[in-house]
Amino acid sequence: MPFCPSCRSEFQAGTAQCADCNVDLVDNQPEAEATASSDMVDVYVCYEAQQVERVLDVLRSAGLETLLRDRASQAFPTNVGHTAEKLVAVSGNDTGRARELLQAAIDDGVIPSDGEILKG
Ligand SMILES: [Zn+2]
Numbered sequence: 001m002p003f004c005p006s007c008r009s010e011f012q013a014g015t016a017q018c019a020d021c022n023v024d025l026v027d028n029q030p031e032a033e034a035t036a037s038s039d040m041v042d043v044y045v046c047y048e049a050q051q052v053e054r055v056l057d058v059l060r061s062a063g064l065e066t067l068l069r070d071r072a073s074q075a076f077p078t079n080v081g082h083t084a085e086k087l088v089a090v091s092g093n094d095t096g097r098a099r100e101l102l103q104a105a106i107d108d109g110v111i112p113s114d115g116e117i118l119k120g
Contacts, residue, residue, distance in 0.1 A: 002027055005060040026065045040067045040089035043098045046115030052086040055115065058105045064094045 002025035003010045004018035017024055044055055052068060059066045070084040090098040099119070105111045 005063055005065070023063045039092055041092045041095045042087045042089045042118050043095055044088040044102055044115055044117055045085050047085060048112075048115075049086065051112055051115060052088060054111045055088050055102065055105075058101055058110060059088070059090060059098055062097070062101055064098055064101075065091050 001010050001013060002015055004021055004023060005026050006021040006023050007018060009018060009020070011018070011025055015025060044052075046052055046055070056066050056068060067089040069087050069089065071087055099117055102111070102117050106113045106117075
């Protein structure tokens with residue numbers, strides 16, 4: 001079911017735009033196991049759930065499709081230290097724009113700078 005990346009309202013299938021926000025709707029994807037993930041490119045990694053939510057907000061409010069996935073750390077398979085990296089991915093066509101948005105958000109202090117923008 002498509003939803004608006006700005007206000008997150010859900011719409012009937014076949015609807016292309018949110019009438020309130022005038023932005024293109026994106027497909028609602030199940031967390032972590034989206035089949036379309038092969039088209040998604042990781043652009044940001046961090047270890048804080050709160051932080052990653054702000055990162056997603058920055059990208060979604062710009063109308064980008066985002067995917068959040070956890071990657072268990074290879075180095076720490078047990079519950080020692082951080083156990084999962086939180087990877088933020090966007091559509092392959094949006095990677096350049098996403099990196100610009102994230103860098104601007106870090107420069108503006110919107111998101112902390114202790115995450116890492118992945119240069120691909
Ligand atoms: Zn909307």
